[in-house]
Amino acid sequence: MKARGLLLAFCAVSAAIRAEEPDWFDAFRGRAFLQGDVSFVAREKTAPRDAPPVLRARWVVLRYAGFTEKERRFWPSRNILLVALPSGTRYVLESSFGFVDEGHLEEERPWQRVASARTAFEVWMSGADPPSTNAADAQPCDGMRERVRAPGGTLEFFVDDLGSRTVRASLAEIAAGTFDEDERRDLGALLKVSVDSNHTMGTEMPTYHLRDPLFAVNVALRDQVLPPDRRTVVLAPDPAAPVDLSSWRALAHLPLDLPPFPPLPAEGGFR
DSSP, X not given: OHHHHHHHHHHHHHHHHHOOOOXXXXXXXXXXXXXXXXXXXXXXXXXXXXXXXXXXXEEEEEEEOOSOGGGGGGSOEEEEEEEEOTTSOEEEEEEEEOOOOTTOTTSOEEEEEEEOSSOEEEEXXXXXXXXXXXXXXXXXXXXXXXXXXXXXXXXXXXXXXXXXXXXXXXXXXXXXXXXXXXXXXXXXXXXXXXXXXXXXXXXXXXXEETHHHHHHHHHHTGGGOOOGGGOOXXXXXXXXXXXXXXXXXXXXXXXXXXXXXXXXXXXXXOO
């Protein structure tokens, strides 16, 4: 474990030497399109249908024309869950995939983000799966790595170590220094949300999953994650008519113009 920690420190220093702190939204280039927009009401499983909702959520997927039409499955995307609590407090959860230069996979790219009106907890990803499963062939920084950037601190760890006690404790300290008591209580309630694996969006690759932006809270509050049988809040379609996204624009950094994502041509594949 000590040796692995030293490797993480080495990788972190290397990353610091390579680049300055990146900006989350700089990774999304090109004209933005709206892939989908779905609204939900969240209630306890045992609550009657007319019970007040625990929260309301709006699931929005944006695609950015960062490449040619032939390569649009690689276009940058933001998979966003806009959460509104009865108190009026709002949060933005997202699982994103920014512009990637295949020749520079060591450069960090957005992955998970949890934001309130006053702060944000970001997780960036770098690296790629090692080309060989032979440990003797692996390079010191091989593998997918995550780097947390938040006001409460930073942490770099390998994806496989997300469940380790050391990483959980470090994430808890960072979250405590990033979110105040009310924010941690609100976000902790989101850990109770049970998401149907069939909640997907997209008729072409890639397919987007509703569970992915919720996973951002699972990373931020890793020490509080609940087993599936204790996730008692379920999402149902919101019968209320959807309103425009303008009220979310500042908090979620949404573009002013969001035309629908263009469908594939009926015949002939990509143009």
